[in-house]
Amino acid sequence: MKGTKVAVVGSGISGAVCASSLARNGLSVTLFESARGPGGRMSQRRENVEDGKELLFDHGAPFFTANNTEVLSLVHEWESKGLAAIWKEKFGSFDRTSNKFVDLEQEGLISKRYLGIPGMNSVCRALCREPGVESKFGTSVGRLEWLEDQNLWSLIGLDGQNLGQFKGVVATDKNIVSPRFTSVTGKPLPLDLKLFPELAVKLNDIPVRPCFALMIAFAEPLTSIPFKGFSIKNSEVLSWAHCDSSKPGRSTSSERWVLHSTMEYAQRIIAQTGLQKLSDATLTKVAEELFQELQSLGLNISQPFFKKAHRWGSAFPATSIAREEKCLWDGNKRFAICGDFCVSPDVEGAIVSGLAAASKLSEVFSCL
Structure with a gap:
């Protein structure tokens, strides 16, 4: 398992926690974020006055x-580090x-x-810098392609740039997986939901x-x-x-x-x-x-x-689509979806979901 390349899309608290957990389990994580920095709705706004x-x-x-016990354990670790x-x-x-x-x-x-x-955003920033996590900010994923013959995921940037091939992917950005948000970007959904007919039903319309x-x-x-x-x-x-x-x-x-x-x-x-x-x-x-x-x-x-x-516009979900499972998961294609829209519409829910997705991916690679 050591060194196995996986991708995490989105650097909100769910993606940052997931990436950190995967790296601590020995996986080589590349994190992609379209914004200039991490945090999602935990981001900090910088303004200059005259x-x-x-x-x-x-x-x-x-x-x-x-x-949650797991979340409290993490929070106490962050407290001890001054984060x-x-x-x-x-x-x-x-x-x-x-x-x-x-x-x-x-x-x-x-x-x-x-x-x-x-x-x-300090917690997210620190998690995105942990050993084993390579963070690429200002990088938008335009397409996620499943290469059946190679049993790999290929990520393509908005400009057509090859972002790399990965054994597994975790998507935490609603814009990547939910059709509701394509009306905002005006671009096709990066993920072909036909690959996941069972998950597609839940992802079709995430109210916010x-x-x-x-x-x-x-x-x-x-x-x-x-x-x-x-x-x-x-x-x-x-x-x-x-x-x-x-x-x-x-x-x-x-x-x-x-x-x-x-x-x-x-x-x-x-x-x-x-x-x-x-x-x-x-x-x-x-x-x-x-x-x-x-x-x-x-x-x-x-x-x-x-x-x-x-x-x-879309940061605060109005529903939970995987309350029991804590994340959406396809073991055959090693693809997980996590975020506050899976567990509960708050920071703790996002953390719980990120940990669950990391656990699923780590477990499948530990068996290989």
Whole structure:
């Protein structure tokens, strides 16, 4: 098994954990990621303002929880390496109808919230650099071909470039395996689902919950808000808000917040604009509407010196297609599909699925 070449497509937490686990089991892993860096919805957004100041935002998942034994073991390992820490700030809930906050700790609704240090993508970045993992960022897989006569997978880039041949493949990117997302790219699905008729039924339509993220920065702390993170009830526009600069390992030179819209608000905007790349004018309008909703909560919010919206069109799945199996697997072709859309729509679900896919692939090669 040692040195057997396998490919992992996608460097979100599911793909990064899977690649690391495969490498630790002696496989030679090549990880392909179309973006410039790892993380997926755990990525960190870097923005520059006019005075040259750099602002960093965890604009996807603000934190993650862990209850699964295997996941907790990994998290404790990351903590020991300084890659993760617990976010110990108080969290609340704000009711738009009563205009009142509720302390979630007093309500008994508390669990440990873990963070990547110094950014949510730090864990993925470290895993993608582990021995045995070769990461190729800015590399999009345009086609996955099964070579029956050679019993191998051939990966082709969008430009037709030969990306290599592999004994096994793990796909973690929904854009690779689900027909729903070809309408966004306008390109054919990279994977021929006729190769996997049983899996194709589950992959045919993976529903997602779109949302918009608003990144805002203030020169002074928002002292009128008693919590560093809070969900928002009975709002048609906002679902939650978190103070990014209150997290361990982050710069405190400004107060930075990330807000997420409701799914309904995002769907309304997408119905008007479609799924193509949004114009700056549309994103500016969205940013203003989300901020106006925050101001309307009556929390005495000052004007930020930075304000920018980002659309998450397909990052948050609305269903779990392999809850029992934890990943989709074809042993004959040594092909696995994993991600939060397999187990549960959160970071922990993505990790569990990535570990399951690595286990399947490692097991089949240990028998050869």
